[in-house]
Amino acid sequence: MGSLRYLFLDGVAIKGLPCSISHLTQLDYLCLKNCRNLRSLPNTIGHLTRLSTLNLEECRNLRSLPNTICGLKSLKTLGLDSCSSVEAFPEIMEDMEHLEELNLCGTDISELPSSIEHLRGLWHLQLNKCEKLVSLPNSIGNLTCLVRLCVSNCSKLRNFPNNLRSLHCCLRDLDLGGCNLMEGEIPSDLWCLSSLKFLNLSGNHIRCVPVGIIQLSRLFTLFVNHCPMLEEIGELPSSLGWIRAHGCPCLETETFSSLLWSSLLKCFKSPIQLADWRFVVPGRNGIPEWVRHQRMGCEVGIELPMNWYEDNNFLGFALFFHHVPLDDDECEIAEGSLPHYEWTISHGDHSQQLEKISFYSKCCYDSGSTSDPAIWVTYFPQINIPCEYRSRRWNNFKAHFHTPIGVGSFKCGDNACFKVKRLWDAFLVRPRSDPLASAIKRKPW
Template sequence: MRKLRELDLSGTAIKVLPSSLFEHLKALEILSFRMSSKLNKIPIDICCLSSLEVLDLSYCNIMEGEIPSDICHLSSLKELNLKSNDFRSIPATINQLSRLQVLNLSHCQNLQHIPELPSSLRLLDAHGSNPALSRASFLPVHSLVNCFNSEIQDLNCSSRNEVWSENSVSTYGSKGICIVLPGSSGVPEWIMDDQGIATELPQNWNQNNEFLGFALCCVYVPLDDESDDVSENEPDNRSEDESAHTSENEIDDKSKNDSVAELSEYVFTPSCRLKCSLKICGDNITLVDLPLYESSCFCYDQDNDSVSRQTWVIWYSKAAIQEWYPSDQWPYIVPLFEGFYNTFKKAFKVEECKVRLIYSQDLPLTTQTQDAHTDVRRCSECQQEATCRWRGCFKDSDMKELPIIENPSELDGLCLRDCKNLKSLPSSICEFKSLTTLSCSGCSQLESFPEILEDMVILQKLDLDGTAIKEIPSSIQRLRGLQYLNLAYCENLVNLTESICNLTSFRTLIVVSCPKLNKLPENLGRLQCLEYLYVKDLDSMNCQLPSLSGLCSLITLQLINCSLREFPSGICHLSSLQHLSLRGNRFSSIPDGINQLYNLIVFDLSHCQMLQHIPELPSSLEYLDAHQCSSLEILSSPSTLLWSSLFKCFKSRIQV
């Protein structure tokens, strides 16, 4: 059997394979154990198959610890299918598979962590797996950026990067890297704080060596009613011409009993299709690329109730744009999504979508200094934050309290991400005199933030998202240099202290999905340096929104799904405002003073179902989203002030 190239053992009752078998399969390129449910461990002797390109171990009940670390010796492997298995982790050595392009981890319900991945990867499919995988701390962003960098180089060799084979359950056609994740957590944290869906590229992007490309992200949900028209279920942050879709779920036990005959005759027939029409606009020309993800997973053939939410992420290189038209005169990218499942009989809609521009500083460190102060054990997030040289990284540690750190005054970064047992921080945190960043993201048992006993003027960034913190102490005002505070998904947070308004350097505040928060600081308008304010899912019936008129430096304001019955009066005085999102609120009108916002570029009013009237808008406006405003009637007359102001916007763009 020395010339055997393909071996299909799908649906067999094999438990163990003799080690001598693999000695005679040196030419083997394709090996399938699909649905061999009694094979609960990967034979280590497989790892000697140096010619193997495709390995299918889906539905094999592979348990934790039964994926050998020697899998890295499969030097020719291009596609690895581990779908629907029982392991919790993958050996870190997988990043040594230098030719791996496709990794299928879908329906791995016990999977808790994805390690660093090889830079050759182009398709990662984890739909229907552990929902926690879509959180930033689980997503291997560091290695995905490596893939992004590698993909830029690949563009010199191929005009289209289509990942497909006869054995694939999932395929991707286009440039870039495709990632499909469980969508229950919404847009991943690493992308959620950035752009809306219509995005302006940086000036002189073609010559700007720091700008590398962008990432597109969409959260898909199945439509609730089969009879709904796809065109009537438009995504958030999108124009009326858009629709969307996506979804996933676990395969049931019945599917595992499909006959061997069906398996042997398996041909890739997609039952799900996610498509993005990517418009790149400029120079009176619009380029369109069509990234396409398709899957033949059985879960997509289920009914609506059986199909779950999921997230689709595409990393797209600027080199792909340069290949078409090497010019800086391409100011916008506008991705439009659509899709179907159940062999295209049912539709998806987009629930949320974002765009993130990617710069060289987002890339991981290529070298690390080896002096005594440098912690060489760094998680992927730490490796991206290159500004911190002497960093203590304790991500995923099981510690209950912060250990004693020698020379704490020299540490400039402290990472405690996903320390699930950490319940408190010491007040001695003040001894970290050089600390610029402190991340407690995902410390789900951290119930309190310590009193700050003395001034800390260096600390700039504080991540408390996903913690169990109930309140922010008033002594936070002693963090004199604090610029960034993330309180997203703090489900126990009930109070945000007034003293935060004394932070004169404060620039970014994120308060998202904090259901118990019943008060925002009354003097929030005193934060004259604040540039970015993101508030989402605030119950305005129980929480009074403070005056915002004093936020003279505010550039981006997002008040999303806050049940606002009145348009916030102070907004019309925010002359520096460029991006304004009031999506999902309940006010019926907008004051005429909105046209005083002469720097406003993006105005999102989508899903404001009570809105009846839009007044004259500033001529600077470039993007207006009012889809799903079901009470809006003003557009029926072309002579209205709205149409007049939109014409002024059009003339303004021509003059520019």
């Protein structure tokens, strides 16, 4: 048995492990997932110096880990997800340089020990749904390899590290969704995280996105879904390519002069042009009236100007579509096929697909279902059209929305069924200072 490398005890009704577990000196992977009767681990587990993965997920009666856990010098992944009886994480008395992923989601901890700084190689720390968590230690700022920090749905969390800026060179993903943060409670150090690419502020009680966000020059994804008090999204960094602001009933989206659409145009004009640009906002009032020149049609297109490929004032193409929730008896879903839209360029009978983007099961929402309609805006910059199609010969550009079945139903969220009600294309063939000039409206099914 001394040469055993993998041990799977998933769902076994054991209350503990024998002290002789230490004899498995070659053990690399130990899985005790869903051992509901497991209450403790022996101190001798610290002798498993070659163990790289310890999975304790859903061990709901496990109350603590032994302090000897720091003896697992090869440990890379430690999973305690849904160990709801674990009230504290042990002190780390010496460096654990190889631990990369620590999952404490759904545990009963109220704080982390300051000695967590000894996890020097940690790059992913998950604390989602820790309902009693009230603070994060300042020593987190010493985790210079930390790339992802997830503390969503920690409703009592109020005390953040005062040295978050120490993570400016490493932290890329920060999830603060569902923390019930009030206006002014988002730590100001957050805006110093110059490497940040993903930020989730959904489910918080903020009236506006703080102005400091403009300093996040590498931010690509911003979620502010289901913020019931959110009224305004101000100036945003031009690096953004994926914005979700769905389920925000107070957010103003109807007038072109709103800061929201001004920020949208700024992203369109960015020197960094993205082929997969997406923006989701509340759709209770449909497409804004300032989107003009609407025509009915299933496949929508435009004839391009003669020298479009040489025109620096020609930004690209924006696609607006409005989708609304359906009752269960209206919902028809084709399994195994995803709805999608396509951008194509053509001349005569010849056409070429430039981009195809599918809608996945959680395409608009963070979690669960919603009854709110939404507007989805996507953008395709003209400079992303390949050079072989940049000529006078290719003179038509089209967008088409496809669904697996004709009624256009699709799944979006865990329990929500939707269908596209109308589709518009706005072709941005205009001087840069003008508003969006034209749009085409899709006939409702």
